[in-house]
Amino acid sequence: MSTEAGVSDSADFRMQVVAESIRLFAEHGYEATSVDVVAAAAGVSRRTLFRQFRSKEDLIFADHEELLAGVAERLRERDDDPWWAVCAAAEGVFAHFADHRELAVGRYRVVAQVPALRDRELVTTYRYQRLFEESLRRRLPDVPRVRIVAYAAAVTGAHNLLLRQMVRGDETATAQFLHDELRRIHATTQRHERAGATAVTVVTHSADLTPDEVADIVRNRLTRH
Structure with missing residues (x-):
C-alpha cells in the first residue's frame, strides 16, 4: 500500500494494519518490533500510522x-x-x-x-x-x-x-x-x-x-x- 491519504482513513486500511502488525509481532516479538517496522510493512509513514493508532x-x-x-x-x-x-x-x-x-x-x-x-x-x-x-x-x-x-x-x-x-x-x-x-x-x-x-x-x-x-x-x- 503506497497511498497516504484517503485509503489510510478507511476501515479496510485499518484492518490491514492490524493484520500486518499482528503478523510482525508474532514473527519477531512484540517488544522487538518497532512502529517504524510496522509502518514500512504497511507502506505508510510513521506519522500517518500514529495519526490512526495512538500506540x-x-x-x-x-x-x-x-x-x-x-x-x-x-x-x-x-x-x-x-x-x-x-x-x-x-x-x-x-x-x-x-x-x-x-x-x-x-x-x-x-x-x-x-x-x-x-x-x-x-x-x-x-x-x-x-x-x-x-x-x-x-x-x-x-x-x-x-x-x-x-x-x-x-x-x-x-x-x-x-x-x-x-x-x-x-x-x-x-x-x-x-x-x-x-x-x-x-x-x-x-x-x-x-x-x-x-x-x-x-x-x-x-x-x-x-x-x-x-x-x-x-x-x-x-x-x-
Whole structure:
C-alpha cells in the first residue's frame, strides 16, 4: 500500500494494519518490533500510522474499536426484543473473528506472551459487556440492574469462551454452537419474566351472592385456566 491519504482513513486500511502488525509481532516479538517496522510493512509513514493508532497496543486492538462502535450503533437502532438484541450483537462479534480467524489466532498468541496486552484485552472485553448493560438499562428501565448485569455477563462469558476455543482450534466452537447457547440464556430470562408476571382474573356475579359463593366462582375460574 503506497497511498497516504484517503485509503489510510478507511476501515479496510485499518484492518490491514492490524493484520500486518499482528503478523510482525508474532514473527519477531512484540517488544522487538518497532512502529517504524510496522509502518514500512504497511507502506505508510510513521506519522500517518500514529495519526490512526495512538500506540503499539492500538495496532493490535484497533479492529475491536471498530467492532465496539458498530455494536453500539446496532444496539441503538434495534427495536425488537432487547434481550435478544444483545445476543445478536455478540453473534456479530463472533462472526467477525470467525471470518478473520487467522488474525484472531495471531493476536491470541501475541497477547498470551505480553502481560500488558492481556490486561488491555480484559478491559476491551468488559467494554462489550458494558455496551450490553447500557442497552438493556436504556430499553428496560424497570428491570432490576442485578438481572441486567447478570444477563450481560452470561452473554459475554459464553461468547468469550467459545471465541477462545475457536482460536485454539476447537472445531466444535462454531457460530451455531454459540447461537444455541445464547438461546438457552435468553430462554432462562424469558421464563423468569413469565414467572414474575401478574395475572388478573375478572369474575362477574350476581349482587346477592355470599362471599363464600363468590370465592367458589373465582376458584372454579382459576382452576379452568
